[in-house]
Amino acid sequence: MENLINKQWTLHSRPDPDVILSNFKYTESPVQYPKKGEVLLKIHYLNLAPVMRMYMMADGGGYSTESILGIGDVIHGRGVAEVIASMHDSYQVGDFVQGQVGWQTYKLSSMTKQEKFRKMSPRKLPIYYGLSALGMTGYSAYCGFIARGEPKEGDAVLVSGAAGGVGSLVIQIAKALGCSPVIGIAGGQEKCAIVKDLGADAVIDYKTENVSDQISALLPDGLDVYFDNVGGEILETALGHLKKSARIVLCGAISEYARKEPFSLKNYGLVRQKGADLRGFFVYNHPHLYEEAETRIAQWIKEGKLRALMDIEEGFTNVPQSLIGLYTGSNIGKRIVKVSEGPEINY
Amino acid sequence: MENLINKQWTLHSRPDPDVILSNFKYTESPVQYPKKGEVLLKIHYLNLAPVMRMYMMADGGGYSTESILGIGDVIHGRGVAEVIASMHDSYQVGDFVQGQVGWQTYKLSSMTKQEKFRKMSPRKLPIYYGLSALGMTGYSAYCGFIARGEPKEGDAVLVSGAAGGVGSLVIQIAKALGCSPVIGIAGGQEKCAIVKDLGADAVIDYKTENVSDQISALLPDGLDVYFDNVGGEILETALGHLKKSARIVLCGAISEYARKEPFSLKNYGLVRQKGADLRGFFVYNHPHLYEEAETRIAQWIKEGKLRALMDIEEGFTNVPQSLIGLYTGSNIGKRIVKVSEGPEINY
Numbered sequence: 001m002e003n004l005i006n007k008q009w010t011l012h013s014r015p016d017p018d019v020i021l022s023n024f025k026y027t028e029s030p031v032q033y034p035k036k037g038e039v040l041l042k043i044h045y046l047n048l049a050p051v052m053r054m055y056m057m058a059d060g061g062g063y064s065t066e067s068i069l070g071i072g073d074v075i076h077g078r079g080v081a082e083v084i085a086s087m088h089d090s091y092q093v094g095d096f097v098q099g100q101v102g103w104q105t106y107k108l109s110s111m112t113k114q115e116k117f118r119k120m121s122p123r124k125l126p127i128y129y130g131l132s133a134l135g136m137t138g139y140s141a142y143c144g145f146i147a148r149g150e151p152k153e154g155d156a157v158l159v160s161g162a163a164g165g166v167g168s169l170v171i172q173i174a175k176a177l178g179c180s181p182v183i184g185i186a187g188g189q190e191k192c193a194i195v196k197d198l199g200a201d202a203v204i205d206y207k208t209e210n211v212s213d214q215i216s217a218l219l220p221d222g223l224d225v226y227f228d229n230v231g232g233e234i235l236e237t238a239l240g241h242l243k244k245s246a247r248i249v250l251c252g253a254i255s256e257y258a259r260k261e262p263f264s265l266k267n268y269g270l271v272r273q274k275g276a277d278l279r280g281f282f283v284y285n286h287p288h289l290y291e292e293a294e295t296r297i298a299q300w301i302k303e304g305k306l307r308a309l310m311d312i313e314e315g316f317t318n319v320p321q322s323l324i325g326l327y328t329g330s331n332i333g334k335r336i337v338k339v340s341e342g343p344e345i346n347y
Numbered sequence: 348m349e350n351l352i353n354k355q356w357t358l359h360s361r362p363d364p365d366v367i368l369s370n371f372k373y374t375e376s377p378v379q380y381p382k383k384g385e386v387l388l389k390i391h392y393l394n395l396a397p398v399m400r401m402y403m404m405a406d407g408g409g410y411s412t413e414s415i416l417g418i419g420d421v422i423h424g425r426g427v428a429e430v431i432a433s434m435h436d437s438y439q440v441g442d443f444v445q446g447q448v449g450w451q452t453y454k455l456s457s458m459t460k461q462e463k464f465r466k467m468s469p470r471k472l473p474i475y476y477g478l479s480a481l482g483m484t485g486y487s488a489y490c491g492f493i494a495r496g497e498p499k500e501g502d503a504v505l506v507s508g509a510a511g512g513v514g515s516l517v518i519q520i521a522k523a524l525g526c527s528p529v530i531g532i533a534g535g536q537e538k539c540a541i542v543k544d545l546g547a548d549a550v551i552d553y554k555t556e557n558v559s560d561q562i563s564a565l566l567p568d569g570l571d572v573y574f575d576n577v578g579g580e581i582l583e584t585a586l587g588h589l590k591k592s593a594r595i596v597l598c599g600a601i602s603e604y605a606r607k608e609p610f611s612l613k614n615y616g617l618v619r620q621k622g623a624d625l626r627g628f629f630v631y632n633h634p635h636l637y638e639e640a641e642t643r644i645a646q647w648i649k650e651g652k653l654r655a656l657m658d659i660e661e662g663f664t665n666v667p668q669s670l671i672g673l674y675t676g677s678n679i680g681k682r683i684v685k686v687s688e689g690p691e692i693n694y
Contacts, residue, residue, distance in 0.1 A: 231616065245632065250619035264611030268625070269578065272597035275629035278615070282622035285592065 004031035007316055009103035011056055011069045019053050019327060024075070024320040031106045034087045041081035041097065041107045044342050045312075047131040048323045048335040052077065075103040080120070080130040082342060096120040096346050098130040103319055105340055118290065120346055123298040127346045132334045133169060133297050133308035136283060140251065141169035142293035143286035148249040148279045149225040153178035156219050158238060159200075160184075161229030163191035165309065165334040166251060168198055169297075170227045172306045175199045179225070183218055185211065185234060194332060198307065206234060215241045222246065230255045232263040239270045246276040309333025316340070351378035354663055356450040358403055358416045366400050366674060371422070371667040378453045381434045388428035388444065388454045391689050392659075394478040395670050395682040399424065422450040427467070427477040429689060443467040443693050445477040450666055452687055465637065467693055470645040474693045479681045480516060480644050480655035483630060487598065488516035489640035490633035495596040495626045496572040500525035503566050505585060506547075507531075508576030510538035512656065512681040513598060515545055516644075517574050519653045522546045526572070530565055532558065532581060541679060545654060553581060562588045569593065577602045579610040586617050593623040656680025663687070 005028050012025035034040045054061030055076050060068040067076055079101035083091045088111060091097070099117030101107050111117050120130050132138065144166070145151060157174045161167040162184025174182040181201035186192050192203040204214040211234060215223070222243035228235050231253030238248065248271075256262060271278050300306035309332055313322045316339040326335055352375050359372035381387045401408030402423050407415040414423055426448035430438045435458060438444070446464030448454050458464050467477050479485065491513070492498060504521045508514040509531025521529040528548035533539050539550040551561040558581060562570070569590035575582050578600030585595065595618075603609060618625050647653035656679055660669045663686040673682055 231619075244629075250616075253616055253619060256616060262613050262616060264613045265615045266609050266611045268612045268615060269597075269600055269603060269609060270627075271625055272578075272600060272627040273629075275627045275632045277627065278618055278625035280617075280619040280622045280624065282591075282620075285622045 004106060005029070006031045006104055006106040008074050008105075009319055011071055011073050011075060013071070014058055015053055015056050019056065019320075019324050021320055021324070023056060025072075026317075032108055034085050034108055036087050038086075038108055038110050039083050039088045039091045040085040041101060041109060042084045042340055042342065043079045043081045043101050043105050043107060044338065044340050045080040045128045045131055046101070046103060046319060046337045046339055047078040047135075048319070048326060048337060050326055052323055053327070077101065077103050078131065078136065079339075080127050080135075081107065091119070096127055096130065098135050105316055116284075121291075121294065122347050123294070124345060124347055125298060125301060126344055128310065128312060128336050128338070129298075129301075129308060130346075131336050132165065132310050133301060133306065134294050137165040137334060138169060138297045138308075139286070139290050139293050140281075140283045141166045141173060142297060143283055143289045144249050144251045144281040145170050145173055145225075145227060146293075147286055147289060148281045149227060149247050151177055151179050151225050155179045155224035156222070156243070157182045157225045157227070158185065158215065158219070158223045158241075159227045159229070160206075160234050160238070161252060161254060162186045162195040162200065162203065163309070163332065164229055164252075164254075167227070167229050168195065168309045168333070169306065171195060171198050171200050172300070173297075174225075176300050176305045181218065183215070183223075185230075191332065194309070198309075212237045212240060225249070227251060228253075232256060232259070236263075236265055236267055239265075239267050242270060242274040242276045244274055244276075246274060248276065248278045249281050250278060251281045311335045313337045351453060352376070353378045353451055353453040355421050355452075356663075356666055358418055358420050358422060360418070361405055362400055362403050366403065366667075366671050368667055368671065370403060372419075373664075379455055381432050381455055383434045385455055385457050386430050386435045386438045387432040388448060388456060389431045389687055389689065390426045390428045390448050390452050390454060391685065391687050392427040392475045392478055393448070393450060393666060393684045393686055394425040394482075395666070395673060395684060397673050399670055400674070423447065424450050425478065425483065426686075427474050427482075428454065438466070443474055443477065445482050452663055463631075468638070468641065469693050470641070471692060471694055472645060472648060473691055475657065475659060475683050475685070476645075476648075476655060477693075478683050479512065479657050480648060480653065481641050484512040484681060485516060485644045485655075486633070486637050486640050487628075487630045488513045488520055489644060490630055490636045491596050491598045491628040492517050492520055492572075492574060493640075494633055494636060495628045496574060496594050498524055498526050498572050502526045502571035503569070503590070504529045504572045504574070505532065505562065505566070505570045505588075506574045506576070507553075507581050507585070508599060508601060509533045509542040509547065509550065510656070510679060511576055511599075511601075514574070514576050515542065515656045515680070516653065518542060518545050518547050519647070520644075521572075523647050523652045528565065530562075530570075532577075538679065541656070545656075559584045559587060572596070574598060575600075579603060579606070583610075583612055583614055586612075586614050589617060589621040589623045591621055591623075593621060595623065595625045596628050597625060598628045658682045660684045 100115040184195040184200040229252040232255035447462040531542040576599040579602035
C-alpha cells in the first residue's frame with residue numbers, strides 16, 4: 001500500500017456565490033494500510049450534484065448544518081468504491097460499496113453509520129449504477145413512488161422533473177407497474193423528447209405550455225398520484241386536478257432553491273376537500289425497501305423496461321470542472337465521474 | 348295516519364347575509380301512509396349546524412352546489428327518527444334511523460342513498476346520541492383520528508377546535524387510546540376549561556396565548572398527530588412543530604369560511620422535510636368503519652371515558668331561532684332540538 005498515492009480535492013475558498021475552480025485545492029498524500037476495524041477503499045466513480053455548492057457555503061446554503069465543509073476539508077460526495085484491503089469483519093477484498101467517500105481516490109474508513117455505506121449486491125451490471133438506478137436515486141424513485149404514492153394498476157400518474165434523475169425513473173417504474181396514463185412534466189423540447197422516449201404517455205413542457213390546461217386535456221378525470229420533484233407553482237397547479245383520495249408525493253422542491261421567499265400554497269384546502277394526501281418523502285426513512293428496490297430495478301434494466309439517464313465523465317483531475325458544468329450546462333441525467341481504472345461489472 | 352299532521356319549516360327568503368326569522372315559513376299538511384318501498388318516519392331530534400346558512404344561499408355560499416335550497420323547499424337537516432309505518436323490506440316499525448330528514452316532524456321516504464340513512468343499532472343509550480357521538484360527529488372523530496391520524500400509544504397529539512363537536516371527541520378518543528400528551532387548542536377561558544375537563548393534558552387558548560410558544564413548551568420534541576379542525580394560521584403554526592413522519596389530519600377549516608382570500612400556506616415544505624403527511628379527511632370515504640366507531644364509542648360512553656358535548660333545546664316551533672342562536676351565541680357542544688315526544692332510549 002505504501003506505493004499508493006491518494007489524490008484529494010479539498011475546499012480552498014467558498015463560492016461567492018458561484019462555484020469556481022479556485023474554490024478547490026488539489027493535494028496528494030500516501031495511502032495508509034487499514035488498522036483493525038477499518039477498510040481501504042479504492043474509489044471508482046464519484047457522484048456530482050448541484051447541492052454540493054451548499055456544502056461549500058459557510059451557512060450550508062440553508063440546506064443542512066451537518067454537511068458544512070471547513071476550509072481544507074475533502075469535498076463531500078457519494079461514490080462507488082472497491083474494498084482493496086480489510087481489517088473489518090463485515091467487508092472482504094473485492095466487495096463493492098456505495099456511500100460517502102468524498103472527492104478522493106482512496107479512503108480509509110471504519111464504515112460508520114454516518115457514512116451511509118451500503119454493500120452492493122452482485123447484479124451483473126456496471127458498478128456505476130450504484131450511483132443512479134441501483135443507488136440512492138433509484139431508491140428514491142422506487143420507495144417514494146411505491147411506499148408513498150401507493151400506485152395501483154391503471155392509476156393516472158403525473159411526474160414533475162420528469163427528465164431528472166429521480167423523475168425519469170419514476171416515469172418508467174409507473175409504466176412497468178401498469179399505471180396509465182403516465183404523464184411527465186419537463187422544461188424544453190429536448191428534455192420532453194427524452195421523457196417521451198422513456199415511455200411516458202405524454203409530456204407537458206412547462207416552459208411553453210399552460211400546465212393546468214394540458215393536465216385538464218390529458219387527465220379530464222384528474223390524477224391519482226402526483227410525484228412532485230419541484231414544489232411551488234407546479235405543485236399548486238397539480239393540486240387543482242386531484243381525484244378523490246389522490247396521493248401527492250413531495251420528493252423534491254428544486255423550484256424553492258432559487259426563491260428569496262418560500263412559495264405560498266393557496267389551494268392546500270383542496271387536499272382536505274378531496275380526501276387526498278400530501279406526503280413528504282425522505283428516502284432515509286425507507287431503508288427496509290432498498291434491497292427490494294434494487295432487485296426489481298435491476299430486473300427491469302435487464303428486461304429493457306428501465307433505462308437510467310447518466311452523463312459519465314472521466315478523470316479525477318476534472319471533478320471540479322465537472323461540478324461547475326452542472327450549474328451552467330444542460331446535462332441530461334445524473335452526472336458521474338470515473339476517477340479510477342478497475343473492474344466495471346459487479347458480478 | 349290520516350290524523351297525523353306534518354309540521355314543516357321551508358325557505359321563504361334567503362339570508363342577506365345573516366339568517367333571520369323571516370327567512371323561514373311554517374306550514375302544516377296531513378301525513379300520507381307509505382306506498383310500497385317507502386317508510387313513514389317520525390322525527391324526534393334535529394341537528395343544527397352553522398353550515399345550514401350556506402344551503403339557504405342562492406350560490407350555496409361556495410360550499411356545495413348539491414345542497415342549495417329553492418324557495419319553498421323544506422330546510423335540509425339531519426335528524427334521528429323512528430319508523431312508525433313501513434312498506435320497505437329493510438325497515439321495521441320501531442327501528443331508529445339517522446339521516447337526512449329535513450326540518451319537519453314526519454317524513455315519507457324511499458330511503459335512497461342520497462338521504463344517507465343509517466339504521467341505529469340498539470346501544471341502550473339516548474337516541475339523540477345518533478346526532479353526536481354515535482352519528483356523523485362521532486364517525487368523523489373516530490375515522491379521522493384512527494384511519495387518517497394512525498395514532499400509536501404514547502403519541503403526542505394536538506387537536507384544534509378542541510371544544511367543538513368533533514374536536515372534543517378526538518381529545519377523549521386520544522386519551523382512551525393512550526396517546527400522551529394530548530393537547531387541545533380552543534378559544535377563550537370557558538372553552539379551554541371544558542377541554543381540560545374532558546381530559547386534555549393541557550389546553551392552549553389561541554385568543555390570549557402565543558400558540559407556537561405554547562406548543563414548544565408543551566411538546567419540545569414536536570407532535571406525532573395534529574388533528575386540524577380550523578386550517579389557516581393555526582395549521583401553519585402546527586406545521587412548525589412536526590416530528591419526523593408526523594400525520595396532520597385536515598378535518599375542518601372553520602377559519603377559512605369568513606376569509607375573502609384563501610389562506611396561503613407558506614411552510615408546506617416542512618411536510619417534505621419531515622417526511623410528514625398532510626391528509627385530507629372526508630368522513631363519507633370511511634363507511635366501513637362506522638359500525639366499529641359506534642361500538643367503541645358507545646363502550647367508552649358507558650365506561651365514563653367519553654362524554655359528548657351537546658346543547659339540547661326543545662320544540663319544533665323554535666327551530667329557526669335555535670339556528671339563529673348558533674351564529675350569535677356561544678353554545679358549547681352540538682346543538683340538537685327535540686321536536687317530538689317519544690321513546691328516549693334505543694334498546
